[in-house]
Amino acid sequence: MADSAAKREIDRAEPENISLRVKRSKANDYNGRGEVERESESENILYGFKTSKVLSDSAREKNIFVHGQLADKEAVVILEKTPIREDTLADLFSGSRLKLEMRNDIYSTYRLQAPHHLNEIKTTVVCPATEKHVKKYQRQESFLVEETWEDYQSITLPFIKQQSFSVQWVYNILEKKAEADRIVYEDPDPKVGFVLLPDFKWDQKQVDDLYLIAIARHRDIRSLRDLKSEHLPLLQNIFKKGKEAIMQRYNVPASKLRVYLHYQPSYYHLHVHFTNLSYEALGCGVERAHLLADVIQNLQSDSQYYKTRTLYFPLRAEDGLLSKFKETGRL
């Protein structure tokens, strides 16, 4: 990610970020304003970005997903405005320029130009992006699919196997080849171990939209459908230690957390989502999220629970799996 320079400057501006007790890594320490400025100019990898299409945007979520080319490679760029934090208000009020828009009676509106360090846009770059990445962010209609165990075996499983959507980034995290400095907690046990770290959807500036993922060390569990009672120690370990680590690091108690799995997941390596209960994360709705607490209980009462149940989930119009369900007359 190309946000290290920007992060560094934020860290300098708020050496004691009290809203969030995040342990600072060496890489995030500020090392001189001039250096930060130079770095952000020379390392603007988006300088030559050629937009080909806006895939989707949301006025409410204040984000935009753009498809384009970056040095002749396909790329997807996601821009998102982040929440305004209470601990930045003093700087915002004292360090901004105001342009009056209108005045009427006791009312007036302005365009406020925030100081540099409060004028950031969270940016995610996927490059080179595949056709699948582009489709993933294209605004699409959704359809609810009904998947019996037989459907899973004859339609979904073959599709997943043939897709081989790379989870290299997951292995990089497990092997500490990437994001090692972002790890919040890890349990090295090969069977019940996992790595807990912030999902990159979360900018970690405020706990209001807290979003972490626990990635299992075990590499052969594709999704909810693979889970059996033999995996209970793993699931219970993630549940217990994940909540404890989040309490320790972020001071957010278990009663404020939504802990769940997706079905279908966006990548087929077992992972668990930890999000702030007061934040409606994308994909936390009943049609896709399965509370870890429920998953554990279901497996406790029936080891084969997820091999017997019909599961329901939404698929988007362009999803290859949807075509498979259509072909077999299941939609």
Ligand code: DD3
């Ligand atoms: C992904 C789901 C996956 C595009 C995009 C995101 N958290 C990740 C790589 C590193 C990460 C994540 C796939 C991919 Cl925009 C394609 O998400 C990641 N690192 N969700 C973290 N910490």
